[in-house]
Amino acid sequence: MALFDPKAKIISGYQRAIDDRSSSIRKYYDEIGKLYYDQYKDMNVDNTKDINTRCEAITRLSNEIEDYKLKILFEKGLKKCPNCGTENSLEYGFCFKCGTKFDEDSSKEPKTDFEEAEAKLEEDKEEAAEEAAEEPAEEASEESEEKAEE
Numbered sequence: 001m002a003l004f005d006p007k008a009k010i011i012s013g014y015q016r017a018i019d020d021r022s023s024s025i026r027k028y029y030d031e032i033g034k035l036y037y038d039q040y041k042d043m044n045v046d047n048t049k050d051i052n053t054r055c056e057a058i059t060r061l062s063n064e065i066e067d068y069k070l071k072i073l074f075e076k077g078l079k080k081c082p083n084c085g086t087e088n089s090l091e092y093g094f095c096f097k098c099g100t101k102f103d104e105d106s107s108k109e110p111k112t113d114f115e116e117a118e119a120k121l122e123e124d125k126e127e128a129a130e131e132a133a134e135e136p137a138e139e140a141s142e143e144s145e146e147k148a149e150e
């Protein structure tokens with residue numbers, strides 16, 4: 001009856017949040033590749049700013065993914081040792097593998113705010129949409145021509 005397990009539902013929500021971020025990261029990697037290539041092709045083009053923006057977004061999304069992974073662990077009754085990364089039961093005071101002492105908060109739910117992170121992702125999507133809209137009309141019409149030919 002996994003479908004009716006509230007924990008399973010929470011975990012799948014976190015998993016979706018991770019998947020969303022993973023696909024955003026893949027999209028940013030693609031865009032960075034294209035921006036870099038455009039710059040390589042034409043020395044007058046400087047896409048450094050656009051590339052850096054996307055690198056920062058990737059870093060932020062990666063951190064969020066790590067947060068969600070910790071939240072999933074928490075739902076499973078586990079926490080990660082800050083020293084060796086081994087998964088320990090939430091109630092352990094010391095890592096069973098390396099003996100590192102867990103701080104008092106380690107058995108509490110990780111702090112990341114799900115909604116806040118979700119809002120950030122929406123902002124990113126809106127920004128990306130705005131940027132896409134700002135692209136030269138020339139490119140857009142080329143694209144629609146290609147689609148018409150298909």
Ligand SMILES: [Zn+2]
Nearest residue numbers: 081084095098
């Ligand atoms: Zn450890």
